[in-house]
Amino acid sequence: MAAAKTLVESKRKPAEAIYSHVIPAGDYWIHEIRSGQVFRIVDLEGNQAVDTLFYNALETSERYSAIDTIKAQGNIYLTTRSTLRSNLGNPMLTIIADTCGRHDSLGGACATESNQVRYAIDKRHMHACRRSFLLATSAAKWNLTKRDLAPNINFFMNVPVTPEGRLTFEDGISEAGKYVEMRAEMDVICVISNCPQLNNPCNAYNPTPIQVLIWLGPQAQNRSGSTGRP
């Protein structure tokens, strides 16, 4: 199976990370990751969908593009060796380790509107990823607005495509402690909505916390006395 070849563990130690943060269940996070730094997302309790967007930190009109990523790698799933590409076709990050084996590029983010259409009109009040993306971006310094929201990655989320070409939201294939790790190929802004969805099995009906960690790249570590830019 192709999935077996993609399961790659990392040698990086959490104690050596320059940044570590736990994003509570249903919460959001926005942070800059410098070129060369290594970014890991840990599914702490298992089966948690992590809706994620990336922007070029120097020019935010350049952002993660599912279409360019899928086209370049000829595969709809993301895993080790996947290059996450921008709408200009440039490499933004490369996945260098993955103990889950498959991440979704097609399912998009949940929204109060889609919850009403898919599930019930009285689901409108429920917390959703699109709202979290808006809260994260509007509170930050990069002047991102709702016009900047694009199709996102769903790390750890299982969205198989049926032989008829339909998407299905299935119970996750991730487990507690599984992680995905990627190297930034440019300075990026990462926006995460730790998905609060309770209407389908993408979070096993139980949203849980995740952890994000950042390590300095090899070049920054070699510069004695330097810890890189803040």
Ligand SMILES: [Zn+2]
């Ligand atoms: Zn969601």
